[in-house]
Amino acid sequence: MNFDFSEEARELQAQARRFFDAEAGPDAARRILNDEERAFDTEMWSGIVDLGLTALRVPEVHGGLGLGAEEICLISEEAGRSLAPVPLMSTLLFTEALLVAGTPQQHERWLPGIADGSVIGCFGWGEGRSQLPTAMPDTRMAKGGLVGMKVPVADAPIAHVAALTVAGDDGPRLYLVDLAQDAAAVERVDVLDLVRLHGRIALDGARAEPMGGTSAFSDFLDKAAVLTSFEAIGTQDAAMTMAVTYARERVAFGQRIGRYQAVKHKAADMYVKQQLAVAHAMHGAWAFAADAPELRQAAAAARTASLDALTFTAEENVQIHGGIGFTWESDCQFYYRRARALSAGLGSRGFWSERLVRALEQRNAETA
Amino acid sequence: MDFNDNREEAALRARVRAWIAENAAEYEGLPPAKTPEEYVARQRGWQKKKYGGGYAGITWPKKFGGQGRAPMEAIIFSQEESRSAAPTGLYDIGLGMCIPTVFTHGSPDVIQRFVRRALEGDEIWCQLFSEPSAGSDLAGIRAKAVRDGTDWIVNGQKVWTTNAHLCDYGIIITRTDAGAPKHKGLTMFIVDMHAEGVECRPLKQMSGASDFNEVFFDDVRIPDAWRLGAEGEGWQVALTTLMNERLAVGGKPRNSPDWSMLMRVAAITETARGPAVHQADVRERIAQAYINDRGVALTQQRALSALSQGKTPGPEQSIAKLVVARQMQEISRFALDLSESAGFLTGEDGSDLARLQDSYFWAAGLRIAGGTDEILRNIIAERVLGLPGDLRPPKDTPFNEVQPL
Structure with a gap:
């Protein structure tokens, strides 16, 4: 093994x-x-x-x-x-x-x-309303080209080309859009993450080429989930390190606050959630590399567990820092905000936990 | 990355599987043992077969009767063993924790006298560590041993001793110098569980079952030759024993409910809002249970991989019992709630409902046994993340002068 x-x-x-x-x-x-x-x-x-x-x-x-x-x-x-x-x-x-x-x-x-x-490439699926990555998008291929709007799309204002979801026969499918055209107008939008650039792509008869069907999109979504799980784990680890470092140094009531179990147990819980996420993400990496049928469940579990770990850690990192963590000057905000970016970037936790249970049901049905 | 055995591992697994299939066949379909004698006889029979087949003490040095093999081989054997009907459990504590302590710290005579007989299954061992006032804070031992010529005389009480009433010998940690600092005044001995003055009483758990004992020592004589390690170094000796305990206790009990059981129960439970499995909160619980169950299993695969590659596993397995015990409690409670008041009626033996109810009680103990949730969080925070330890009385305070902070 x-x-x-x-x-x-x-x-x-x-x-x-x-x-x-x-x-x-x-x-x-x-x-x-x-x-x-x-x-x-x-x-x-x-x-x-x-x-x-x-x-x-x-x-x-x-x-x-x-x-x-x-x-x-x-x-x-x-x-x-x-x-x-x-x-x-x-x-x-x-x-x-x-x-x-x-x-x-x-x-x-x-x-x-x-x-x-x-x-520079980018990927966009959201259309600025409560929506799931696998729901039928409003963006569609009309006679004159792609029509619709994608927002928020990470890095769209600096990207040369985009992979965007478009309504297919039985769900979303991907289209490739060269952003160097007037019919694909990109403008910057304000989002909660102040470090990663996001944009709105307004499609008004844009030239676009299809990239695979709905099932190819679903496969892509699973692979994207594995990659963003690792990204989330990296961000989580940085936030956890920040929290632990502070708890080792900060003194209150004559003790370093990391001595208090209320503080150190939070840190331990960050680690537990991280390691569960790492295990599932590694499983996802294996399924990705091996093109294994378990990819769907492994990717969904990785995404769910990594968002759990990141969200908990980003929030409790602020808490461990106390008042200073709530200030503009503190670095806590970067992780707090990035957790929102990663959650919104590919379907939130609820979407992926539901996708996980469906994959498990599917697997049970197949083995029954 | 791959999840498969390498060639040597696969060959060993095939050999082990064939050997177990042949030797464990007689236990298949047997009803549970009706008497303690029958239970011991079955367990002893299997241990003797393993010894004869060269599968006992797989990782132990050859000079102690073991096979001198790598940890991965022991893991493969126990994986295959747990898939069979072979009766196991009674020897786990003795051979997993006590005897390695004996051969690490005992005199040559003691090793000669005890080790091989334990491995062959002739003598069964227990571990006498916890006391009513020394649980998480194990070094707070109060059972007293006083020197008397070439003997020691032991008085005190131990608790949570698994199988004490079935055992022949035990290792017992005692306080031999109450004027020394807490960790310095302890000494470890081997004790004859059949000796005069040893009394085992079953301890009734809140579930009503009795899986442990209280053991009382009333002027029990132990020869000094049975001391393990030097006088006053019992804590170091105990650490040898404890190194393995969390791994031994960490495993999820066989048949305890997991995500797939929750899914099954949810699929057949009709609620006022329709089938339980269609409800978002239920599905969320199933997902969370999968994250926990499979996450721990995958984490253990990481550790096994390291062993398989001849490396030392990382600290990540320290999460296992913490996740497993809590998960067992939550999943049982949630499934019982799904059944509403029906889940409150005591389930029939062998039913899913009875399993859930048993698990709900067992989980409460599992969150405490072998390191409480809180101690495990301390260990992760302090040893893995490097946070400072809890504030404690100065280490050099004599034990009998320690005042609560």
Whole structure:
């Protein structure tokens, strides 16, 4: 048995971690927050491209490294940990959409640019109302092209191309939209996460190419869930480290507050939730890499458990910090806000826990 | 990543499975033992078969009668054993915790006298640690041992001793110097459970069942030759024993309810709002139960992977009992609530309802046994996350002068 990541994948993770530790983190997040002009950290983005992180999944024929799921799972974790203000997760998700559902022509057209960093991708499904990722979208293909609106879409204002959900015959399906056209107008929108850029894409007869059907979209959604689970775990781990570090230093009533069980037990619960999430996310990484039929349940469990861990930790991190944690100056807000971004980014916990139970029922029905 | 055995593991598993199938066949379909004698006879028979087949003490050094094999081999054997009808359990504490303490800290004569007989199943062992006033705070032991020539005389009370009434020997931790600091005045001994002055009384749990004993010691003589470790070093000796306890207690009891049982119960429960399984709050509970159950199982797979690769498992398995015990209580209670007042009527033996009711009571104990939820959180916070320990009286205070803070 070898239920662990390969040495090579761990080494790549360590390399990314060193880069992000040096370049990203809450200070870099705050610089973006305070800079009205800048949408993302372009220097950091160049460094990421130089490291080959956008090229990981791109097949070698298209100028990439052709690596498997393990590596991008761990890179997603590091992206999450560092809060890096760059469109890495969006581009990784767009790449996965292409790999799951794209045509050879679409691969040819977009993958080389992703590998060399000249193309930023994004993925959008929400339409600005209470909606689920698998519900039929209003956005549709009309005679003159795509019509509808996608909002909020992470990194849309800086992306060159988008994978968007569009009404299909029996559910959403993906369309690829080149954002360099007037019929796909992108504008920045304000969201709760002040570090990650979001936009609204107004589609008014936009040229678009189909990418797979509804079942391909569903497969993509599962893989996206695995990646964003690792991202959430990275963010959670950073928030937990912040809470634990503070509890080790802060003194109240003559003791370091980490001595109080009311405080240390919160920290222990953060760890318990994290480890459950890690176990499910690893299961998801395995199912992703092995193309296993368990992917649906593993991805849903990973997403549910990772949102549980992140939400709990982001909230209790503020609580452990007390008043200072509630201030604008504290870094607590970054994790508190990012937890909202990750929850809203791909369907909230309730959607995924329901998807998990359905997958379990399905499996029971098959084995019965 | 993969979940499969490597080639050697697969070969071993096949060999073990065949051996167990052949040797455990006689236990299949047997009703539960009717008397303690019958229970002991079955367990002893199986232990002797394992010894004969070279499957006893798999990881123990050869010089102590073991097989000197890797932990992974013991795990594979016990996985296959737990899938069979083989009668196990009675020897777990003795061979899992007591005897490794004996061969680590006992004199050559003591090892010679006790180890092999225990492994062969001839003598059954128990662990006499907890006391009414020393539970989580185990070093607060009060059972007293006083030197008398070449003997020690023990007086006091132990509690939560599993199978004490069926055992031949036990390891007992005593206070031999009340004027020394708490952790320094303890000494460990082997005690003959049939000796004069030892009295076992069944302890009745809140469920009405009796799975443990109270053991009373009234002027019980123990030869000094049966001391384990030096006088005053009983705490270090106890740590050897305890290292394995949380793993041993951590497992979820066989047949305890899990997410799939909750799903099954929910599917057949008609409520005023329709089938329970269609209701959002029920589905949410099923999801949460799966996250917990499967999450712990996958975490254990991570630990097994590490062992299989010859590495040391990480600290993540420390979450297991904390999650499992609480989950068992919540899932049982939730399922009982689904049945509304019907779930309050005592269920018939063997029914799902009876299982849920038993689990609801057993879980309350499991949250305490082998490290309470609170102690386990302390351990995670302090040893894994590096938070400071609770404030305690100064370590060098003599035990008999310690005042509550």
